[in-house]
Amino acid sequence: MVIFDLADEFIDLANRLFKEEHKELGHVSTALRYAAARVSSYEASCLFQDLAAEGDRLQKWYTNQFNDMLDENMREHIDRLGQKLIIEMGGDDKC
Incomplete structure (x- = not known):
């Protein structure tokens, strides 16, 4: 399913940042939630005029x-x- 495949790409990036680049897990997780909020806000602004x-x-x-x-x-x-x-x-x- 496309959604799960795309999610796996984000998870792969998060894993790389955490495991290979030694970023803090809390920072990686928070950044991912923040990015999701930004993209969701953008999606909403595209779907609704008001x-x-x-x-x-x-x-x-x-x-x-x-x-x-x-x-x-x-x-x-x-x-x-x-x-x-x-x-x-x-x-x-x-x-």
């Missing part, structure tokens, strides 16, 4: 989309590891 009027509704929609995707991926991670997922921002960023 972004100010649609802003609250669109923000809820994007937030729900992210929450659903995060929930799905956390559940998969928990199932794969057979343990609870603990996210700790900061520290030495080793997984």
Whole structure:
């Protein structure tokens, strides 16, 4: 599926930044979320002439989309590891 293939390209870039260029995992993750917010805002501005009027509704929609995707991926991670997922921002960023 095109969406998953594109997501894999972003994940590959994030992995390279983290593992090969030794960027902090928290910075890579935050930068990816920030980029997603910027692209989503741009998408919304292309789809709606009056972004100010649609802003609250669109923000809820994007937030729900992210929450659903995060929930799905956390559940998969928990199932794969057979343990609870603990996210700790900061520290030495080793997984």
